[in-house]
Amino acid sequence: MFESMPALLGAGSADVLPTTVGPGWLWLVPILALAGCVACGLCLAMRVRTKAPAWIVVGLLGIAFVLTFMGYSGWDSASAQVVKVFEWIGLSWGDSAGQSLSFNFGFYMDGLSWLWMLFVTGLGTLIALYASEYMQGDKGYARFFAGFALFVFSMACLVMADNLVLLYLGWEGVGLCSYLLIGYFYKKPSAVAAAKKAFIVNRIGDLGLALGLFLTFVTFGTVQYDELFALIDQGVAGDMARTPLSEMWQTWAIPLLLMVGAFGKSAQLPLYVWLPDAMEGPTPVSALIHAATMVTAGVYLVARFFPLFAFEGVPHYALWTVGWVGALTALFSSTIAMAQFDIKRIMAYSTISQLGYMFAGLGVLSTVGAASHVFTHAFFKALLFLACGAVMHGFAGQLDLRKLSGLWSVPGWRIVCVTMLIGCMNLAGVPLITAGYWSKDMIMAEAFVTPGGQIIGWILLLTAGLTAYYTFRVFFRVFVGPVSFEPGDEHHDDEHGHDNGHGGGGGFHPHAPGWAVNTVLAVLALSSFAAIGLYFTDKPNGGFVGNLVGDSTAGYVTPYGHHGADDGHDDAHAAAEGDVRFVLVADPPAHASGDATGGDHGADGTPDAAHASSGGLILGMDPHKAMYYISAVVGLIGILIAAVLHGPLGMGGLGLGTRTEAARSKADELLPALGPVARWAQHKWYVDEFYDFLLRTPLRVLSHVFHAIDKLLVDGLVNGLGLLPRAMGSALRPSQSGVLQGYAAGMAGGLVLLLVIVLIFM
Amino acid sequence: MDGLIHPALLYLLLALGGIGVAIALPRPKFSPQILGALIAVGAFGGLFLILGLKASERGELPNFNFYIFAIIALGSALRVITHPRPVYSALYFIMTILSSSALYLIAGAEFMAFALIIIYAGAILITYLFVIMLASQSPSEQEPGTLSAYDAFAREPVWASAAGFALLALLTTMMFRGLPEMGPRNQFDSDALLAQLPGKVDTALSMEGLRGFELTETREGVSAVDPAHQQVLVMVTDVAAFNGSLEHSERVAVLFEPGARAVAVGDVAWAALPEGLGVDNIENVGWELIAGHPMALELAGIILLMAMLGAVVLARKQIELGEDEKAQQVINLGGGS
């Protein structure tokens, strides 16, 4: 499979934008966030008890968002803006090329960076606003916002970096913030453990990234994006001989290494285990860091280095691994999500699953699809988390969907319910009206048309159904049905005499969310609709996201797909399809390799050649078109099943709130039929235990063994050497008998010995 | 060994000597001491005999004095270590000293020969005798002749003899690489020292009537210049330097004009030294001691002083004895009234 791709991929092309000098004030964006962090630190030091830290951070992040937007508006899409702030690490050991090293603190702004920066700062501001209310009354208020602001700073560094090392700074920086914020409730051992786990698992990925970085430096002599991508564009390495990249093993090895980093940060299959545990952190953190922004850094990295991932002429080990791992992760984690009861965890697994989609999208050459999904996912997943957070906040930390029911009917919770529904619809991919539907669809369609990607496509399709099911399982159980709730273990309000308020809440009164939470939820819900609008903006040119991605290093023109631009509603597309349909792949036609954007290939006949040979037709239709219908149907089936098993349909009624029993649902009756599978899924397929058994325990044992060796063998050897003189002394002591003649005999013996030596050697 | 003596023979003789000494050492029961002594002395005698025979190949008469005193020295030394009674040992040691001093004389060290007798035999050994008598347990009245156990028999005589003669074998192996000649006796106390003794020369010269010389020390030695006669008398320290160039009498010190500086003074004149003018052994040793090793001499003095102080301090020390020990001592001393 690896070998087959290069020939086919000959049609692909990466695109490198010319660079211009960007506005110097761009550094204000990260610095504002950093200033927020420092300000919160000062508040912490001065023991400020008011909400001042929150307002400072919201204000500064808001300004940062505005600045970002201004920068974006002023950006000429035909070029990448480069801003150098100062030289961070610099060293030289000669005058010729490659004999110096210069890692700047500088920015490289192209479409990809702008896209990420816009939603990072935007969402950051919104979620900070949400947190200002959510975190109210907590002792570490200022500490939370310090970490929050620091996160935005790190993320900005990651995204805006103009070189891999600064990206690495951001990469580790977001990891740190993730660590600090997951461990925010540091008294909880589980939170501390989760934080530690997140950092360490991420570090494993970071090692891959660092090695990839080193290899990049060694190969190209630079890690500066503008120089790097210029070289890749020319297809040569950085040495004097300009060795063609297609002849170098590094060309496929670098992506493999970078990929490891991306898997760590974006919680993909071998390294995903930290993300579910990361839900120990405050919900705004889960929303911002562990759903919307940080975890998409891996997608960003792969997209950023897409020219190398999809470099023609070398085997695409990395690309295929990304695709397969993404697809399998998507499926795998959705099976776990189906069996969980903790709604935040379900969301966490769904995040992993959706990240899997993004990676699968990258793997099947749809950078636009992946980026679009990142973008839409950021909004609706943040929305879902924040809604969950509101529930958790209101019900004293209760997250178990078996103990919550019918919130729709509880006063003050309507906005939460509605926004939750919108989020769920997005996640489930309810057709047409949700942004999630369009972006997910783009990826699946691309999978079917990319040679070798069909299986990925089927997996993703299956996953889409599962996703719809578990999403609406949550919704039906928590928000619909009879009113019933129990407070969580964080309920310590003394004025309510007893804690366990069964059936309608007895003495427990959930406190409904305030204006800030509601506003943010509403804004996010609207944004997720607005994302559809953006999707259709400038449609012929690929839409908002497609445009941005097209104007970046990820602007890869796949020979197979019509991602972004084409869909069933695009009439021009059908006409284009009709043009050249039966060109054989063995005779690849010339293609517009220098094309700048992904938008203009509607007129290009090449892609359809691939359809004929590889993707083939699904239900007699072009896969792109077919996918709109199929995925819609699959999604709706999933929702239907959820409704039958957990929702109103299952209990015989069609209306909302007709489920009579809160704690049980029809699904529970089905469980015995599944045997141990359900239990395994509930225990997350025992992956944590498996890692424990396979890695942690042996390492721990090894450590103990090393410790013992160090104590006994290494140190023992040293101590043994130290004992040597003493042992010699005690061995010779009997000769000191105290008898005078004994000593005299010794002297005589010595004299004899001396004379013998003299005689022999002289 | 250079054919001086066959190594096998040497080692055989030494082994014999060792066996002899081992036998001669005192033993509790059957102790054929005389037999051992004979064997040992025979072995040594054999060795000296061979040496003497080898030396006589040069055609000179053997010096019997040396052999006699050597045998006496060795024999009495043997007796020192074999005699069970300490007093006799000390007396035999005096004999060793005496024969040694004779050997010193043969070697030309007259002063040391007599000093040895005076100091060793006269002073040190007498002290030993005193101490032996002081420190010996008084023999009990019943058995006046019994020895104390530690005198009666030796410790590990065989091993000790083996070790001693192994050492001896090594030493002889090293030294018997030839028969190096000793220098002639008459040159041993060379008159060259006269150059260092201007007073003595002056006195001798004036006794001869050669007065009026001004003695000045020069680099070569002492020059005595007679301003009136323009004669130059030079005592040369480095005699050997002139041996090649000048005829001289058996009196080593020559009277002549030696160096360029003296030539400028006047005509060559030389005369025989006065008959009595010479340097003897005592003067030589004295000069060597005083002029060559003044610091060592001082230190030796200090050591002696310290030894004296130490002896005084040690001897003054009172031993605190317990009641039992006191009683025992009283019994030992024969009191007990």
Add this chain to the structure above:
Amino acid sequence: MLQALIVIPLLSALAIAFAPKANARVIATMSSVICLAVGVLMAWQFRWGDSGEMQFGWSMDVLPELGISMSLGVDSIALWLIELTLLLAPICVIGSFSAIKDNQKTYYAWLTALQAALIGVFAARDLAFFYVSFEFTLIPMWVLIHLFGSTNRKKAATKFFLFTFTGSVIALAGLVYVAWFNAGMMGGWSFDIAELQQAARRMNGTQQGWVLLAMMAGFAVKVPLFPVHTWLPLAHTEAPTAGSVVLAGVLLKLGTYAIFRFVLAFVPDAVVAYAVPIAVLAIIGIIYTGLICWVQRDVKKLVAYSSVSHLGFCVLGLFAINSVGVSGSVMYMINHGLSTGALFLCIGMMYERYHTRSMDEVGGLANKMPVWAFFMVFFTLASVGLPGLNGFVSEFLCLLGTFQSGAGSMGVGGTVGSLGPWFAAVAGTGMVIAAIYLLYMVGKIVFGELREPADYHVHETLPIDLNGREIGVLVPLAIGCVVLGVLPTPVLRTIEQPVNQLVQTLEDAHDHMLVRGGEDGVVVVAVWDESEGDVE
């Protein structure tokens, strides 16, 4: 000025010894602060343009017959290490105010004398003087551990002394051999480092190899490198806080500095030949001690083992024999001094309050001592190598240097050398392991439920959280960590010149080796090719 840096502490030590007890800490503080001021002045007057030259030269003959003199001088690398020493000195003194109650005169006098010895090591331009200073550091350190350490201090002090001393003696043999070689060649003894450096490079391969082994035997103990590291955890654990700080901050750097100054500069051929085995030892140390850290119960021991692990990177960078690695290594010396020194200070502050270092007995201190917790986490992160803090820059450069070394054929960024990507990859796992054990430590003692020993009571003089003096001690180090993490370039540029001079000789040695290797292999093949061509 260098002589002032040696004389002032020595005189102060004498003054402390003879002054009344109450004045001890005042004199010690003044001395260290004055020295720091002199250090700042030196940095001001240093001609940074000629950073590879020895500056502030000063010399006094001691034994002219043997060519031994007390000559001083610094290039930029030595200067930076001196500045590190000078910065840590007042911190150590001030940090000990509350911890040392008895025998104050002894303590401060030796602490101050130690400073003089350390400066002597870095400033020496004469081998004999270097060695004397190098060994003299042992005595104050021995006293500090022996008299002021915790329960097992006597054993620790003895072990520390004997272990490092044994190693140094072997190193002395190597150094003296070089001097002897030089004397044989030049006809007269000299211990001038620059002269010996020239001489040593003329030794043949066998000689260089033995000299390298001898030197490494001594300096590796000091670093410490893997099989000879066992004195360090013991000494660190038992030493008083300031002792640990100096030990970790400066004393260990003597080893790496000596490797830089003597091993790399004196015997380049041997360095090229032995780079791989030494690097392997360093990597074993990184991983092995890193894992050992993970199972420690004693916080101080954990940090001590982490020093071994960290300095493995430092040695690795040195033997990458390229500018990136060596620069990174030099940076590592400075950075490790700041961050690990600060960690020991933090632990010392905890120990003063709780009288235990066991993670089983103490934990969750963030609940009670938030300010302390902040510093602890901060310095831990610096130690983990978080970008933006100082640890990252040096660790990154060391690894990059290792990666480049021997990757010359792989691309433009590669250099000559004998290590390579695999070394970097394996050593890189040390980064992961460092995260594991340091976060484990932080998770235990900083985070989690509050745990205190049963007999805990509030310290009679110290507040529950840090007081102003303690914060004042930690803040300069924290600032140093941030500044060196964000703006390492100015420092890197200043050490560029001496590092590049050194690396140039190493590269020449490497090329030289290649040519010699060619005589056996490549040339023969070429001849064979030719003959074959003739036949055809």
Add this chain to the structure above:
Amino acid sequence: MHLLADSMVMGQVTLAHYLLLSAGLFAIGMIGFLTRRNLIIMFLCTEMMFQAAGLALIAFSRYHMNHTGEVFVIFVLTIAAAEAALALALVVLCFKRRESLDASAWSELRG
């Protein structure tokens, strides 16, 4: 003055003669020291070894035709005298304490 010396011409006596004698005396002294257990006899034996050394020194003095050897013998005598004084004083003390001259009576001095 030279009467004695003249009458006892060296003849065929060589350095080897003296050295053999000296070595013999030394060996006998050593054997005595090793075997005898009486402290006084042991000291006598050391004196004998001194004597052997003195003899060798005299012989070498003659062999090299200078008087340094003789001077050395003077020092040997001095040391022997000092040693005799101190050692005998000690022997007397020891005897007083133990009522015995046996060397092994003091073996616990080994420490």
